[in-house]
Amino acid sequence: MNKHGGYYGESKDVIDFSVNINPLGISKNLEKAIISGISQLHKYPEIDGSTAIKHIAKHYNIKENHITLGNGAIELIYLFARALKPKKVLIVHPTFNEYKRAFKLSSSEIHEYVLDKHDFKLNEDDLINHIKKIKPDVIVLCNPNNPTGTYNEVNKLEKILKVIKEINSIMFVDESFIDFANKESLIDYYRKYPLIILRSMTKFYAVPGLRLGFCIADEQIINKLYQYKEPWSLNYLSLRAVPVLLEDKEYEEVTIDWCNKERDYVYSAIKDIDNIYVYKSHTNFHICKTENISAFQLQEMLLQKGIYIRTCEDFIGLDDKYFRIALKTRLENDKLLNELKKLARSECL
């Protein structure tokens, strides 16, 4: 399996900046819904989660048969690869490393389009040239992108989608982090262009333990996914969580407010620290770069202080100087920032 974030060491007091989960934790409403749902665990969940799908359809104002649920967004990456079996896939890197594994397992020929690590900016004309040259069956793009935090505006992506439509290809867009971004989704475009949009409820609602994701596409793609989809892939508590989470306006507002504040706060603070470069982000994490030491060395020094960060050497297009930090509570962010400042002062960076 691929490397991923997450501290699984022995210390109980480590603040885990390596996973990009909303630190507000699970909502009170969800907690109640889970407790009252325990009495229903002796029943099989709906085989395809049709009630939860109805709620998602209503929330996003789309048709029910344009949605499939996943046991986490991850199930849908593998399901899409398996169902479509694309011959050629173009992945925009650096990005989440499960796309490549999923398409490799489905025997796709993988092409990598690697963004310049100087700024991770997507030059759409250059990508379009690549697409025209390679003619991939699927183009994979994460927006906002993990691990870089960069967001591509919809008008930029629409230029690419036009070309994709011309050459009969499909864009697979992972929007798992878009709820944090306050930015436009591609949801309004899947009827116009060949497009599948992946969403995760894991990160924003802080429920990675439940496994909950969905995807949106036209009927033809969704039907193709159902041909390969395994029954009962979502557990009952995840299905039960869907309406509770989508209707929790307060949780949504508090989260977006927290995210906007902490993103600016952490960015500004790291910008002032010598020998660490922080990239602008549009979501709930930042990618940073060490100047002199390696990210592993930094990880080790911080771990001694009870802080765990994600080194990024395993992402295509990055190296052992890059690390990713999630936004956490102000108190936790301050702890990280103070330790980084201390290391800078004592010339350890």
Added chain:
Amino acid sequence: MNKHGGYYGESKDVIDFSVNINPLGISKNLEKAIISGISQLHKYPEIDGSTAIKHIAKHYNIKENHITLGNGAIELIYLFARALKPKKVLIVHPTFNEYKRAFKLSSSEIHEYVLDKHDFKLNEDDLINHIKKIKPDVIVLCNPNNPTGTYNEVNKLEKILKVIKEINSIMFVDESFIDFANKESLIDYYRKYPLIILRSMTKFYAVPGLRLGFCIADEQIINKLYQYKEPWSLNYLSLRAVPVLLEDKEYEEVTIDWCNKERDYVYSAIKDIDNIYVYKSHTNFHICKTENISAFQLQEMLLQKGIYIRTCEDFIGLDDKYFRIALKTRLENDKLLNELKKLARSECL
């Protein structure tokens, strides 16, 4: 997707005999473990559930690297098909209809070996002749079998395993219902023969809502499965349930005692009802046959009385006369038996 049991109609007062779940419901210990686990849902579950695997290994006295977990046993059926991509598969029918779908999706050539519906008895010599003729890469067998409830003794299966070993094939045995059977498992044989054993914790511990299964095989097969396995496929609460369920000796004893009693009780009672034939079972459900009316007609008549049964026309080798009923509590079983007796008395059967 295939047809499955489970009542999803609008009435709230229906007793559902169509799913084979322990009616004792989820244990108090598990309920406590789930409630105390809610506070951990903001963390990713272990990517491959290694702690839960340790507990299973200890419980069955096998090596950890001989086990993989599944999001329900169903994940492992599809994973096995995908990872091994067998060219030819021989399935012993009538049986659970997901095996066929799983292997079909992996482009296997499927051969059906259909047992005589007169008694569903497996003639091992005849099956061996078939195996020698067809030379399948995988032989699929469910033991005790769903939906027939028949159990094949280990010495019978060992004769088949010897041939399977000779021709370099693998036996895929689904033991999802063996905990109810008080019968010998094939667990002691996987080191000696090419064999993968599937287990479900869903039925015995009444947690289909959680999704929890595992399989046992030698390292080579398990490693092959991991090459294709998707990360985080088990949610945190399922993983947390594993040690709690395995250590609950009282629940196990009460369940086996209940199952033994109700199996005999229901069998004897139906045997005395005219125009319904009941087959001997070794697990927690019975397959039955109507003599005059169809199983659909019976299903409808019983539904009017608040009882739902599983018609079996979709199983290969069965027809619209067959239906399956799960064992439930004495009170519920009596309700079914009384309604059947009433129908017999009023000559509706």
